[in-house]
Every structure is written in C-alpha cells, then in structure tokens.
Amino acid sequence: xIITDINILRNKNELVKIEEVDELxxxxxxxxxxxxxxxxxxxxxxxxxxxxxxxxxxxxxxINLVNPVIIDKLKGFVNKDEECLSLPGIKVDTLRHQExxxxxxxxPDGLVITGYLAVIISHEIDHLxxxxxxxxxxxxxxxxxxxxxxxxANINGKSIKYKNCHGR
Numbered sequence: 001x002i003i004t005d006i007n008i009l010r011n012k013n014e015l016v017k018i019e020e021v022d023e024l025x026x027x028x029x030x031x032x033x034x035x036x037x038x039x040x041x042x043x044x045x046x047x048x049x050x051x052x053x054x055x056x057x058x059x060x061x062x063i064n065l066v067n068p069v070i071i072d073k074l075k076g077f078v079n080k081d082e083e084c085l086s087l088p089g090i091k092v093d094t095l096r097h098q099e100x101x102x103x104x105x106x107x108p109d110g111l112v113i114t115g116y117l118a119v120i121i122s123h124e125i126d127h128l129x130x131x132x133x134x135x136x137x138x139x140x141x142x143x144x145x146x147x148x149x150x151x152x153a154n155i156n157g158k159s160i161k162y163k164n165c166h167g168r
Contacts, residue, residue, distance in 0.1 A: 029057075
C-alpha cells in the first residue's frame with residue numbers, strides 16, 4: 001500500500017546492503033504494478049520501508065537505484081504539474097534538472113541521465129532523503145502548510161488545510 005502520511009515519508013532512511021537488493025526490488029515492483037494509479041517510479045519509503053532504494057519503470061527504461069546520490073546537476077528548469085503516488089490529486093511545478101550525474105551501489109562509476117528520466121530519478125532520490133515534491137515547488141503552485149490542500153479534500157464543504165490533509 002502506498003504511504004500518504006507525510007510524517008512517515010519524512011522518516012530517515014537507512015542505506016541498503018547488497019544482500020537486501022533483490023528482495024526489496026521485488027517488493028517495489030509488486031507495489032508499483034498493483035497501484036491503481038499509473039506510476040513510473042516508486043521509492044521504498046513510499047511503501048513503509050525506510051531504506052534508500054527505488055525503482056523507475058519508464059518507457060523502455062528499467063532502473064534500480066540503491067543508495068543513490070546526485071553528484072552533479074545541469075540545466076535547471078521548471079517541471080510543470082509534477083505528481084506523486086504518495087500525494088494523490090496534487091500537482092505542483094517543481095525545480096528540476098535536465099541532466100544529472102548519479103552514483104549508487106550498482107553504479108559506483110556513475111551514470112549520466114537526461115531529459116524526463118532525470119526528473120523521475122530526481123523525484124525518487126528525493127524520497128530516499130525525505131524530500132517531497134512539494135518541497136521543490138515553485139511559482140503559483142507552491143503549497144503552504146495553511147493553504148487549502150490541492151487534492152480538494154473538504155469537510156462539510158469547507159476546504160481542509162494542507163497541513164491537516166497531506167501535510168500531516
């Protein structure tokens with residue numbers, strides 16, 4: 001089940017040991033495939049596992065990230081209407097990069113990633129470091145803790161504040 005409680009998503013995540021990788025990847029794939037919403041990536045904290053591992057399944061790309069770190073970023077831009085399985089119904093414009101250089105347990109020499117794939121991987125790596133897309137929000141779509149939750153939740157016709165809904 002996908003975690004939507006921000007307090008849980010903000011927990012510190014531990015490094016993954018190589019012997020844990022296969023089992024964790026399988027759990028992530030099962031959850032991503034069973035999600036009712038089409039997702040292209042999933043991080044372990046989003047399913048209640050506080051480990052630094054994530055998967056990306058976008059077009060023909062199958063990327064597993066284990067203890068990843070972004071070493072360098074190039075060509076910043078505003079990514080429109082970013083979404084997240086853990087923040088259903090919320091879309092925000094985020095500051096992302098068109099090119100990133102990452103290293104992880106599976107790629108100690110590093111890997112350059114470009115385009116939309118760089119956005120997806122940056123998003124998943126953020127989850128591993130307890131950062132949410134709302135933390136990267138820019139412009140008019142930035143959501144404050146006391147703003148109405150963009151998911152549209154309400155009680156008796158009155159909007160619920162973000163901090164009481166997805167900002168728990």
